Amino acid sequence: MKKKEKYNYFEEFIKITEYIEESSNKLKELMNDYNLENLDKSIEEIHKLEHSSDKVVHKMREYLIKDFLPPIEREDIAVIVNKLDDIEDGIDEIAIDFKILNIKHIKEDILEFTDILVKASTAVKGIFEKLSDLKHPELIKEKVIVVNKLEEQGDRVYERIVSNLYKEEKDPIELIKWVNIYKCFEETIDSCEGISDCIQDVIMKNS
Secondary structure: OOOOOOOOHHHHHHHHHHHHHHHHHHHHHHHHOOOHHHHHHHHHHHHHHHHHHHHHHHHHHHHHHHOOOOOOOHHHHHHHHHHHHHHHHHHHHHHHHHHHOOOOOOOOOHHHHHHHHHHHHHHHHHHHHHOOOOOOHHHHHHHHHHHHHHHHHHHHHHHHHHHHHHHHOOOHHHHHHHHHHHHHHHHHHHHHHHHHHHHHHHHHHHO
């Protein structure tokens, strides 16, 4: 009888981060060439990636329930997968907001936010590409530092952009729309830092 292949949590984490990175790049493509004609198609592409990520997440949760001896603490795996899911859900929500809020034209400063999100998503993937090698935590910490710096950059950009928005935007409806979009970007970048903080805890427990 063929031996059952053992479930590899680290490989499945990487799959999720690949979906996250691809989703953020799809969002960047949408922002760089924003038009209402392509909006539905872009939203659908991002939503398919989110759905694919969800399937990996659900399978991992199901396996975790019955796994006798996971490679790291069960609670840590549960927290990691939830925080990764938050990032993917955040990107999906950003894309949908542009349709729900009937955004006809983007503001140029949204491109700055998008670039930070893409870089943070790529750095998160880099963390998980190193995570299985817990004997060399310094390699993981390098990526963690990158994510944390990007989150700090995102906070500064958010403060500046929203402050300028309140000074310059005279239409209260447009103000509400864009504050909502900027906040969603900021929270999604914060979720990237959330997963990096979680990984630091895992490193300390397993060092």
